[in-house]
Amino acid sequence: MNDNIKQISKIPEPSLRRLPWYLSCVKLKAKDGDKYISSTQISRKTGIDASQIAKDMSYISISGRTRVGYDVAELIRVLEEFLGFTSCHNAFICGVGSLGGALLGDSGLMHFGLHIVAGFDVDPKLVGHTISGVPIYHMDDLKRYVSKHHVQIGVLTVPIDKAQKVTNQMTKSGIKAVWNFTPFRIRVPEGIVVQNTSLYAHLAVMFNRLNSQNIENDNSHKIALDDQE
Amino acid sequence: MNDNIKQISKIPEPSLRRLPWYLSCVKLKAKDGDKYISSTQISRKTGIDASQIAKDMSYISISGRTRVGYDVAELIRVLEEFLGFTSCHNAFICGVGSLGGALLGDSGLMHFGLHIVAGFDVDPKLVGHTISGVPIYHMDDLKRYVSKHHVQIGVLTVPIDKAQKVTNQMTKSGIKAVWNFTPFRIRVPEGIVVQNTSLYAHLAVMFNRLNSQNIENDNSHKIALDDQE
Numbered sequence: 273m274n275d276n277i278k279q280i281s282k283i284p285e286p287s288l289r290r291l292p293w294y295l296s297c298v299k300l301k302a303k304d305g306d307k308y309i310s311s312t313q314i315s316r317k318t319g320i321d322a323s324q325i326a327k328d329m330s331y332i333s334i335s336g337r338t339r340v341g342y343d344v345a346e347l348i349r350v351l352e353e354f355l356g357f358t359s360c361h362n363a364f365i366c367g368v369g370s371l372g373g374a375l376l377g378d379s380g381l382m383h384f385g386l387h388i389v390a391g392f393d394v395d396p397k398l399v400g401h402t403i404s405g406v407p408i409y410h411m412d413d414l415k416r417y418v419s420k421h422h423v424q425i426g427v428l429t430v431p432i433d434k435a436q437k438v439t440n441q442m443t444k445s446g447i448k449a450v451w452n453f454t455p456f457r458i459r460v461p462e463g464i465v466v467q468n469t470s471l472y473a474h475l476a477v478m479f480n481r482l483n484s485q486n487i488e489n490d491n492s493h494k495i496a497l498d499d500q501e
Numbered sequence: 502m503n504d505n506i507k508q509i510s511k512i513p514e515p516s517l518r519r520l521p522w523y524l525s526c527v528k529l530k531a532k533d534g535d536k537y538i539s540s541t542q543i544s545r546k547t548g549i550d551a552s553q554i555a556k557d558m559s560y561i562s563i564s565g566r567t568r569v570g571y572d573v574a575e576l577i578r579v580l581e582e583f584l585g586f587t588s589c590h591n592a593f594i595c596g597v598g599s600l601g602g603a604l605l606g607d608s609g610l611m612h613f614g615l616h617i618v619a620g621f622d623v624d625p626k627l628v629g630h631t632i633s634g635v636p637i638y639h640m641d642d643l644k645r646y647v648s649k650h651h652v653q654i655g656v657l658t659v660p661i662d663k664a665q666k667v668t669n670q671m672t673k674s675g676i677k678a679v680w681n682f683t684p685f686r687i688r689v690p691e692g693i694v695v696q697n698t699s700l701y702a703h704l705a706v707m708f709n710r711l712n713s714q715n716i717e718n719d720n721s722h723k724i725a726l727d728d729q730e
Contacts, residue, residue, distance in 0.1 A: 288709055292702040293686040296661045303662055318686045356708030357701075374603035384701040385708065424711065432525045433532055449711045451703070457522040457547045465714055467707035471698065472586075472613040473521045474680070478696035479585030479614065480517055482653065482678045485694055 283331040290328050293318050295351045302344045310341030357385040362423045363451070364390040366438050367430030368398050368408055371453055371471075375427065377404045388427070390417060411441065418445040425449045432456040512560040519557050522547050524580045531573045539570030586614040591652045592680070593619040595667050596659030597627050597637055600682055600700075604656065606633045617656070619646060640670065647674040654678045661685040 297317045301309045311329070315322040329336075334350045336342040352358045365372045368391040375381070376391060391408040393399060399410045409417060417423070426442040428435065428450055435456035442450060449465035452458055455472045526546045530538045540558070544551040558565075563579045565571040581587045594601045597620040604610070605620060620637040622628060628639045638646060646652070655671040657664060657679055664685035671679060678694035681687055684701045 283709070285706060288706055289702055292684040292699060292705055296664075296683070296685040300662055319688060320686075355705040356712070357705070359708070361708060361711075370606065370608045374607045377599065377606070378603045378700075379599045381700070381704070384704050386704055425707070433529055435525075448714060449707055451707060454525070455521040456525040457549075459548060463714060465707060465710045467703055467710070469698070469700065469703045470521060471610070473518055474696055474698050475610070475613050475615055476521055476584040476586070477514060477517055478654070478678055478680060478694060479588070479590060480512070481694045481696070482590075483585070485677060485692060 287328040287331055290318075290320060290324075291332070291351060291355055293320070294325065294328070295348065295355065298342075298344055298347050298351065302348060307344055308337075308341045309344050309347065310336070313341065355385075357383070359385050360387050361385050361425055362387050362389050362421065363425035363427055364388065364392060364414075364417070364423055365406075365427040365429060366392045366411070366414070366442060367428065367434070368393040368395075368403060369429065369431070372427070372429035373403055375429065375453075376406050379404075386425070389421065389423065392417075411438070414441055415445040418447060423447060425451060427451045427453065428458070429453045516557040516560055519547075519549060519553075520561070520580060520584055522549070523554065523557070524577065524584065527571075527573055527576050527580065531577060536573055537566075537570045538573050538576065539565070542570065584614075586612070588614050589616050590614050590654055591616050591618050591650065592654035592656055593617065593621060593643075593646070593652055594635075594656040594658060595621045595640070595643070595671060596657065596663070597622040597624075597632060598658065598660070601656070601658035602632055604658065604682075605635050608633075615654070618650065618652065621646075640667070643670055644674040647676060652676060654680060656680045656682065657687070658682045 294314055297314050298309055311322040311325045314325050332350055332354045334342060334347055363386055365375060365388055368376065372391065376388060381388065388406055391403060391406055392411050392414050393408055394411050398408045401408055424447055426447045426449070428439060428442070430438045432454055435454045435458055439450060439458040439460060443460055443464050449467065450458065450460060451467045451469065453469055453471065455470045458466060460466055523543055526543050527538055540551040540554045543554050561579055561583045563571060563576055592615055594604060594617055597605065601620065605617060610617065617635055620632060620635055621640050621643050622637055623640050627637045630637055653676055655676045655678070657668060657671070659667045661683055664683045664687055668679060668687040668689060672689055672693055678696065679687065679689060680696045680698065682698055682700065684699045687695060689695055
């Protein structure tokens, strides 16, 4: 284990979640042709306190220059590497329905380090075909595929009544992480990473806040709701 | 304002975020033909403490029967209504690129109450066409469209260097909520709801935890990481 990787695991998750915001901000600065960016400038663009930004940046291997700030090109390189966006993480998708098929078509994932190399489904109309250039195999071939290609990440986009069963198949096949897009709370063996991204839970939160906001407006009490993940 | 809506706004966000998990669990129970479900059963399926479940359920208008539990059909109906999944919220998408186009193709959103009625872009190859049956208009027509059709929600899937500009156009058009899929931290006027769903930030968190996990495994210290949103 080298020091660089050791360090990666130490960053608190809230700091980690803010880094992509800084990256976007610095990328815009680069697009404008600027060479340096300060914490104050990032703060102005993101609305995050400059001292918080400096603290978050302390977890990555970069130091700014007094009165000049961070080197834009270096900061982009270091942030992208730290966030894992420059590595190529192979992944497969289980459940090539509406959302799964949609994710296969999102080339943006590739630019952020996720390379979807295969899809798995049980639908005979899908198996044996390709979607957006990605081959679709039968679920029965999952284990063989994973052990042959050493894929570490499985993306879960099956209906909820299949979520746990397919998760079990995934973890038995030898993967290390499940990116769970279903609204089902899957259980995994010790040591497997689960990242939940339920679009529908986010929708519920948005609807709820929209409702609250409409009520606030009705009462003529306008409040600013802080945004969150 | 009626009492039902007033109540909706009072639920703490962590409770709100757990409700879709319970809903998935109860739906499975319904599929199995069962008529009742207890907090203990939901707890066993979701791994969430039964007392926490009872507390979360106290925010919605449903009560279980002693030794029998909740009526499955009623619980599904009440949860779906509470979460806003049974209402039809019209929305448009700004930025019909890779991810935006993918979301247009995800019919799942409709089943959870989000009806995407239009897409907006500046690409002449897209404007005037339809994707998955949804018409694509030019960004210049946004304001006119929103005021005519009274759409409250805008989905943001543009490149980061357009994110703030398009957000401004959206909020000026009269929408009330922005579902932000970009990794850019957008700023909005007071009273506008922002729901951030950055797939790429989630990817970064997953990569990081996968790295930590690989290190843990190297050190033969296996730990279970708790999943999170």
